Amino acid sequence: MDLDFSPAERDFRAEVREWLSTHVPDHLPSMDTPEGFAAHRAWEAELAAARLSVVSWPEEYGGRGASLVEWLIFEEEYWAAGAPARVTQNGIFLLGPSLMRFGTGEQRRRWLPGMASGEQVWAQAWSEPEAGSDLAALTSRAEPVPGGWRLYGHKTWSSRAAYATHGFGLFRTSGERHRGLTYVLFPLSDVAVRPIAQLDGLPGFAELHFDGVYVPGSLVLGRPGDGWRIAMATTSSERGLTLRSPGRFLATADRLVALAAGADPALADRAARCWVEAEAYRLHTYATARGIAAGEEIGAEASLGKLFWSELDLRMHALALDLLGDRAGVEGWLDGFLFAQAGPIYAGTNEIQRTIVAERLLGLPR
Amino acid sequence: MDLDFSPAERDFRAEVREWLSTHVPDHLPSMDTPEGFAAHRAWEAELAAARLSVVSWPEEYGGRGASLVEWLIFEEEYWAAGAPARVTQNGIFLLGPSLMRFGTGEQRRRWLPGMASGEQVWAQAWSEPEAGSDLAALTSRAEPVPGGWRLYGHKTWSSRAAYATHGFGLFRTSGERHRGLTYVLFPLSDVAVRPIAQLDGLPGFAELHFDGVYVPGSLVLGRPGDGWRIAMATTSSERGLTLRSPGRFLATADRLVALAAGADPALADRAARCWVEAEAYRLHTYATARGIAAGEEIGAEASLGKLFWSELDLRMHALALDLLGDRAGVEGWLDGFLFAQAGPIYAGTNEIQRTIVAERLLGLPR
Amino acid sequence: MMMDAAFSADQLALAANVRDVLRAHCPPAALRSERRPGWKQLAGLGFFQVLSPEEDGGLGLRLIDVVPALEETGRACLPGPVVETAVVGAYLLGGAEPVTVAVLPPGQAYAADADLADLVVVVRDGAARSFPAASVRLSPRPGPDPCRPLFEVTTETPGEPLGADVGAALRAGAVATAAQLVGVARHLLSTTVAYAGARTQFGAPIGSFQAVKHQLADAAVAVEFAAPLVWRAAVTADKALAGADRDASAAKAAAGEAATLAARTALQVHGAIGYTDELDLRFWLARAWSLSSAYGTTAHHRERLRAAIVDGSPRRYP
Amino acid sequence: MMMDAAFSADQLALAANVRDVLRAHCPPAALRSERRPGWKQLAGLGFFQVLSPEEDGGLGLRLIDVVPALEETGRACLPGPVVETAVVGAYLLGGAEPVTVAVLPPGQAYAADADLADLVVVVRDGAARSFPAASVRLSPRPGPDPCRPLFEVTTETPGEPLGADVGAALRAGAVATAAQLVGVARHLLSTTVAYAGARTQFGAPIGSFQAVKHQLADAAVAVEFAAPLVWRAAVTADKALAGADRDASAAKAAAGEAATLAARTALQVHGAIGYTDELDLRFWLARAWSLSSAYGTTAHHRERLRAAIVDGSPRRYP
Structure with a gap:
């Protein structure tokens, strides 16, 4: 290849590079502070106004209908320009693709444009105190009530939730381990949020903390009991292309x-080794x-990529230190070091x- | 420390160094060839004549009653002088210590001197085709007959057995997984040996291959059923100090x-890292x-050492290549590379x- | 895994042909008894002239076109000077006549497979000279690979100077060897997975233990991310782009490390039996080790990468 | 594990005293609220004068005598300039008066814990000068360790030149820091073992999974074989033997790597919770990272080792 x-594609790259060279802000405060969150959201709005926030999405949702290769080009230019981390990433990279694949037409029209513009910032809510790696052990539940559901339970490790506007997660609607889970969206305004x-x-x-939070039926993605299947599709894109592009x-x-x-x-x-490995990840991703x-x-293959980039990122930041x-802190490498962990x-x-x-890939026995 | x-100790080191400087042969053929085996055995006899083959053993068995520290000094000098690998090692490092600890006075007097002089060369016979790591799954058996035992079954991966004179191993005398094993010595003259x-x-x-080989009762080490316990003491010394001294x-x-x-x-x-790590192994061993x-x-601690030296040996030989x-073969590093694997x-x-x-050391649950 | 997406249907079809030929004519048993199994049949496919110009009777393909096929020669552990004859020879000699070639590259002491060669090419001080086999003396030297014996070459004639671009030929040799190493690593992985599924210890297949699974997964990651560096290097070599030497070094180093890791993992999972003549595994172990030092050791290529990337100007983007 | 055998009963008794004091007066909760927990009590033991000559009111001990005690300060994650005050200060200042010392070593940009110092020692161009705290300006700079803050030091006076052997003082600082790193690593291991025994996933304690066991075992091996390099370095430093700098670098590099590996393993086994303020783990993670770059980064010491061993004359035997 x-x-x-x-x-x-070259024209697209040139356009993106040119735009970024005049728009990328110098340095934003951490997105985990109120002022940093606001600044990052303003940056997302600026990106969206240039129709660069979700280039691969259809135009009707705020994108450009760009190809995957163009998206990869965008990402290369975005990070090379030193642009800020995306405060919208859980929405646009995790929930967005699931909505496009499993959502109704109405759900897509209702939620995707605001996600693309940064108007709504979404937090993911997978883990619970007793279910980290073992998602099928979730106990938070959604109880059916007329017109919708009431949510009960306790989620944790919800990234960005301290300032986000909405959340999405899995809630138990029956006792079956995997097939009893339902994928629910919810506004964070009604949820008790305790920052960590x-x-x-x-x-x-x-x-x-959910104490009977009401959500209408229109906030369930897919059918009740489909949550596991949808989440696996989501986490597979999380592991794979969308969350960690080579750029x-x-x-x-x-x-x-x-x-x-x-x-x-x-x-x-x-350093030379890291450079080559980043290039290998790039080439692999284009393929x-x-x-x-x-x-x-893209299924279990995504796991290969996740192993590769996460270990590479650790090695790169250890080398920086x-x-x-x-001087690592003063030179701005400490946040990346911690994030790489x-x-x-x-x-x-x-x-x-x-x-x-x-x-799944090699075929070893369970 | x-x-x-x-x-x-300094005098001892000087004596050993002096003797080796005038006696170490230039290069012996591989001990896995008939002529190499004979040459190595001749070298062992020369060492024994200088009472340097088993310096830490009591004098009555051919040693000097040297301290462990003196033994470590001997080993440092031995390898620094470029002296040959020990064809007797399974006997003097594995069986010898077990005989001294668990053998009767008669067994010790009968077997240790010939082991020290290289007159008898011992092969170990732990593994079987279906029991490599899982020694408790051994099926070779010893059946009681008047005056002794008859051995049946099939052992494999018996180092040195192609040319050795005797062997030692575990044989099943009852069905209990660990407590049904008995430690037996046997002459190889009656055993069908197929080189690998x-x-x-x-x-x-x-x-x-054992097809009813007869051994007298005097060739059982410890009591019938004690084999596992004795073998564990042996493999612990194999993992630990005796088999792989820092030298x-x-x-x-x-x-x-x-x-x-x-x-x-x-x-x-x-290279510098390997040098330091070898030094760390040396210091650890002195402690x-x-x-x-x-x-x-020395119990489970021996496993720490085994992990350390085996990984170090791999890294050293990979670096040599x-x-x-x-030119690795011509320069004599290929045998060591294969052995390190x-x-x-x-x-x-x-x-x-x-x-x-x-x-056992950290206390994690089974 | 998904890497097939990197190649065209024609490129994959050539590889499939080579694979079929080698399955039939270079089975593992042949490694014990034949010096050149499958060569006649591969020659029948035109494989050894694959890079030669069509006007010389070759197939006129580019290096990238044969990367998957070269991988198959590694997967089959094909003995003989494959890369020398099909790749380096094509670059240096043009390929008018079908000859078997052995090469003594710079930085190496011995020529592999020189016993089979019609011509021995010696590269010293940046210049290549070719010697008819009859004019040189070969002395066997110990190496790790029984199917890729090493020979010291003593020349007594001046030989014939070769005018072609020696750098390009050696670079192609390194990339082709990297492709073979990927194939070697893939075979080591698949054969070890099969063994781990069949061998039981402690009452379960050893492949069901996490420690075995995770070692094999790590080796799979290494192979998966070495492969794209190999096709990238073939493309930049074909186009003689700036950075072609750098990309060749990246390919060779990564493929050598992936194959060495796969070899280590294979041996560790097999245990003592992997170490012996009882299994065929040892041929692939040996090939991983011997090819890792062919056309520059892994360390040599890492050094070149450092010079090109950290001391050079490593722009990536078009 | 068996490393206690390397120390005398007196050396271990001093460590036990320090451990008891720190258990009582520097519990994990104190790391969140106090800047110098346990210091008064340690001073009461004479700990900060332990290396000072007896005629100056010190205990007159050697560096090797305090290695196990320094390990305990790492195990407790004791905040404040411990090594600077008890070790480097003793070498440079003699220790006539008990003062808290901060040090800006060569190759570093910032002085750790300078906010607590009575005296700031600046080493530049091989010479050490001391500055009363009141005479310097301190500007906080970001670092990984909340209990070991970094400060840029601006001096406006010439300071007082110190006549002592600066090289010996910095070497002792590196060895003492290495001892602390071993203690940090030991705590990281033991606290992670405890967590892995208690936390269940997939219906079993996560410590029963091979992947968790084997990661922790590898970290244990690294710590176990870093420790002897530390006591060896203390002995050669005390005797000012040839090779003392080499041994200090070996100790610092190995201890830094062991602690960093233990930190990585601890975080991986704990998962997301290890990353947060919910647990105390983060203090030890931060300490492992921050001490790894104190008195020379691991990379700096590896470079010195290469020069001393490969380019030098590395005879080992007496």
């Missing part, structure tokens, strides 16, 4: 290589995109990913 | 460092020796060692 881009401070002291996560790692690797110039050869060696364009489904010593944990721990690779 | 040696070629094409292992790794690391002079800094870095001298038992490229497998696989460390 060539990495030759079509004239249209992370390593950096900021509330990147929150606990959600981010390419940009990190390029910055590392610049840092390593003149450094001890043993450190420079590690996957071509496969998807040709009608292939070795290169910078106590979470890579092998979220979206299915790497232990779970290894088991998926072994059983 | 200091690494200060006493005047007596290794990666290098030489018969480093053999299969042993060997120190010598390898020193040779590597010499090879790495002038090499690319990334390779030199790996262990001091602990043993103070009356501590990276430094030497296609077996390190994480024999004497209890590293997976089993990690589980032992986790459960």
Whole structure:
């Protein structure tokens, strides 16, 4: 496979690069502070106004109907330009694709445009205190009431929930382990949200307490009992293409290589290795995109990618600390270092990913 | 703890170094060939004549009653001098300690001196085709007959058995998984031995077929049913101090460092790391020796050492191949490379060692 | 896994042909008894002239077109100087006549498979010279791979200087070897998965233990992400793009490391039996080790990458 | 594990005293509320004068004598400039008066814990100068460790030159920090083992899964074999033997890597909760990271080791 881009793709890249070069803000405060959250949301609105917030979505929802390859190009340019992390990411990368695939026409029209513009910011609510890796053990429940459901229970590790407007998660509607789960959207206005401070002291996560929160039936995605299947499709896209596009790692690797110039050869060696591995992830992703364009489904293969990028991200940030010593914080690498620590944990721990690779791709016995 | 040696220890080191400097043969053929086996046995006899074959054994069995520290000193000098691998090692390092601890006075007097002199060369016979890591699943059996036992069954991966004179192993005398095993010594003259070629094409292992081989009762070590307990004591010494003394790794690391002079800094870095790790293994071993001298038992701790040296040995030989490229064979590193591949497998696989460390030392649940 | 998406139908069809031929004519048993199994049949496909110009009777394909087929030669552990004859020879000699070629690249002491060669190409000081086999003396030297023996080459004639681009030929040799290493690694993985599913210990197939699963998953990740570097390197080599040497080094280093990891994992999962002549595994272990040091060791390519990327100017984007 | 055998009864008794004091006066809760928990009580033991000569009112001990006690300060995650005050200060200042010391070593941009210092020692161009805290300006700078804040130090006076052996002082600082890192790693291991025994997923304690066991075992191996390098470095530093710098680098690099591995493993086993303020774990994670770059990063010490061992003359045997 060539990495030759079509004239249209080149034009698109040029347009994105040009726009970013004049719009990317210098440095926003952390999105886990109130002022940072507001600043990130304003940035999302600016992106959306240029129709660059969700380029691969259909035009009617705020996108451009761009191809997967164009989306990858957008991401490369976005991160290379040093643009901010996306405060909308749980919505646009996790819920959005599920809505497009499993939502009704009305649900799509109602929720996707606001997600694309950053007007609504969505938090995911998978985990519970006793169900982290083992999602089928969830106990939070949705009880049927006339016209809708009432939610009860306790979710945790809900990213962004401290400031988000809406949430989505799985709630138990029957006792069957996997088939008793239902996928529910909910406004956070009615939910008791308790922020959880992370390593950096900021509330990147929150606990959600549901005490009979009412949601109308129109907020259930798919059919009751379909939640597991929809969530697996969602987490598979989370593990795979959409959450962690190569652009981010390419940009990190390029910055590392610049840092390593003149450094001890043993450190420079590690930087060169990271650069090559980011490139490998890029090439692999283009091949996957071509496969998807040709009608292939991305399933357990996504686990290979998740293992690769999460370990690469750890190595890159460890190298940055070795290169910078106590200047890592001042040079802006500490947030990334801490975030990289979470890579092998979220979206299915790497232990779970290894088991998926072994059983589903390699065919080892359960 | 200091690494200060006493005047007596220094004198001992000087004596050993002096003797080796005038006696170590240039290069012996592989001990897995008939001529190499004979040459190695002749070398063992030469060592024994200088009372250097088993320095830590009591004088009556051919040793010098040396302390553990002196034994470590001997080993450092032995490998630093480039002396040959020990063809007697399964006897002197595995069976010998078990005989001293669990054997009768008569058994000790009968077998230890010939083991020390290399007159008898012992092969170990633990594994069976269906019981590699899972020794308690052994099915080879010893049936009681007047005056002794008859052995039936099939052992495999018996190191050195192609040319050895005697063997030792576990045989089932009752159905209880662990407590039905008995520790038996046997002459190889009555056993059908089928050599197994290794990666290098030489018969480093053999299969042993027992078809009612008779052994007198005096060849059972400990009581019938005690085999598991005795074997565990043996494999613990195999994992620990006796089989893989630091001297060997120190010598390898020193040779590597010499090879790495002038090499690319990334390779030199790996060589320096190996050198330090070999030193760490040495220091750790001296501390262990001091602990043993103070009356501590070496148990599950041995697994830590086995994990460390086997992984270090792999890294050292991989580095040698990276430094030497296609000259690795000519420069004499290929045998060591192949042997290092077996390190994480024999004497209890590293997976089993990690589980032992986790459960017995760290206290994780079974 | 999804990597097939990287190749065209024609490229995959060539690989499928090679695979079928090697299944029939280079089965594992042949590795013990034949020096050149399957070569005649591959020659019948035109495989050894695949890169030669059509006017010379070759197939006129590019390096990228044979990457999947080269992977199959690694997967089958095909003995003999495959890369030398089909790739390096095509670059250096043009390929007017079908000859078997052995190569002594710079930085290496010995020529692999020189016992089978019609021509031995020696590259020293940036220049390549070819020697008819009859004019050189070959002395066997120990190496890890029984099916890829090493020979010291002593020349007594000046040989014939070759005018072609030596750098391009060696670069193609490294990329082709990387493709073979990916195939070797894939075979090691699949054969180990099969063994782990069949072998039981502690009352269960060993492949059901997490420790075995996770080791194999890590090896699978390494192979999966080495493969795209190989096709990328073939493309940039074909187009002689800036960065072609860098990409070749990335491919060779990553494929060598993936194959070495797969070999280590295979041996660890098999246990002692993997170490012996009882199984065929040892041929692929040996191939992983021997090809890792062919056309530059992994360490050599890592050094070149450092120079190209950290000391060079590593722009990625078009 | 068996490493206690490396120390004398007196050395272990001092460590036990420190441990008891810190259990009582520096519990995890204190890390959230106090800047210097346990310091008064440790001072009462003479801990901060432990290396100072007896004629100056110190205990006159050697560095090796306090290695186990320093490990305990790491195990307790004791905040404040412990190594600076008890070790580096003793080497540089003699220790006539009990003062709290912060140090800005060469190669570092910021002084840790300078907010607590009576004296700030700045080492530049091989010379050390001391500055009374009142004479310098401190500007906080971001770092990973909430209990070990970093400060940029701006001096406006010439300071007082210190005549002592700066190299020996920094070397002792590196070794002492390595001892703390071993203690940090041990705590990370034991607290993670406890969590893995209690937390259930998929119907079993997660500590019963092989993947968790084997990760923890690997971290235990790293800690177990870093520890002897630390006591070895303390001994050679005390005796000012040739190779003392090399041994200090070996200790610091190995302890830093062991602690970083233990931190990674702890976080992976804990999952998302390990990442948060809900647990105390984060204090030890932060300490592992922050001490890894104190008195030279791991990479710096690896570079020094390469120079000393491969380019130097690394004889080991007496």
